[in-house]
Amino acid sequence: MLAPVLIGVGAALVAMVLNSLGALLQADGALRASRTRPVAVQPRYLLGLGADAVAWLFSVVALRFLPVFAVQAVLGGTIALTALAGERLFGTVLRRVDRFAVLGCLVGLVLVASSAGQSRPPMRSPVVDVVLLVSVLLLSVAVLVLRRGRLAWPLAVVAGLGFGGSTLAVRAAHVQGGLDPSQLLSEPASYLVLGFFLVGLLGYSAALSRGTVSTMTALLTVTEVVVPGLVGIWLLGDPVRPGWEPVLAAGLTIAVVGVVVLARSPHERPRRR
Template identity: 45%
Template sequence: MSLALLAALLGTFGYGAGSVLQSIGTSRARGVMVVRQPTYVAGLVCDGVAWLASLLALRALPLFAVQALLAGSLAVTVVLARIVLHARLRVRDWVASGVITVALVVLAASAGPLSAQGPPRPFELTVLVGLGILAVATVVASRRARSVELAVLGGLAFSGAALCARAAHTSGSWGTLLHEPLAWAVLGYGALGMIGYTGALEHGAVGPATAILWVVEVAVPAVVGVWVLGDTVRAGWVVPAVVALVLALGACVVLSSSPSGSHG
């Protein structure tokens, strides 16, 4: 459990730093040319490390806990944006960051034992069909060039990646994952998530885009994880977990309007 928590925290800081670096990169180039920006590439590396860390965390913690911990990266993003981009940080931003920190501690403490049950039979087909639909929607949204739409789609894509990773975990060992359609779906959803988030950063500020992304990416896997994949909460911790989740999401909304997220 402690290793999983450390992995989730590594993911938190990795995603936070990656968001700021990618924001800088997308402010200097557009489209495919952004991959020639060293800061953007560095941001991708941070995201890659964070993503691998999240996969490790998912092998011992339920989805709602891992995704909420990773959402704490928004607080990291806002603070780093203040340092790197020299934006003003409001009192409410400090308060929201503190609320997120406390809420994530409660969520981590409320995580119950990971269920060993496999996903229901229709799950695999559903996520594969969803991958195709999301790919079409992302192409259409990219042409419309609207940050909010792209951020929502990016959040849904990363949600799909997390759900597939969680479901693949119960289907076998690491060595068997290469033969799992769900494992390959993780890569597809992850790629769509990166495309959607990059587009959101190109056409909007890093704060709102990241906040929308994480609200979707926490809420969707939390609901599906508990109701479909059998994730559990410790006895007596349901109410604290729900309150902490709501507070964390509310703090994300507050941070989304932070001046530290105005660069984009």
């Protein structure tokens, strides 16, 4: 029983490190972008996308052995890694209140993860596919509209919803079709994964070009953890540990407060390199 848990935790930890590496590479690529060399052709940005893709594959492996809450909360460590590396590599200056907000996000995510029950694949309603389809369409419109503006934090939040939606789509496909590849390919949720993932990539790259990598990563990560976790409970029947509802509520509150503080923080557009 211990081996599957260790495999899941190990895969989630690898995904966390790769997510942080991807964020830093994409941020550097966004800073180097210009009209003649847009971000889409920047080598470091493309390497960052590759790191994100590999990280996502490891998170899929982790989801086979751990609940959504547990996997996503481990990935929340990306906040701390990216904040520390961002200060050293990009000279990002975080206010004291921002540091406390990042710490609050981490504490909140740990509490949320602790409240997760045992991961069992319950039966689900066919309405799940409809909800996911409508969600990816709305998020696609939102990211295209927000990319025309100057605000960074809404893009980071939408990106978090996109990446979180891909996690839900993976989880939904597992719930319905198990691990049989032929059944997974017959699941509509399997094809929604790509749509959600593209929304996340577009939103995150735009957010990084407008805000600091540490703050944008914190906003993205908390959104990516909290929303799929709650939707997983409501839509997919993921369980909460008996009696741990107050802990879940406290973790959500702390994490959301941290996100609000970071969203209200004055962000200067990073300097071009």
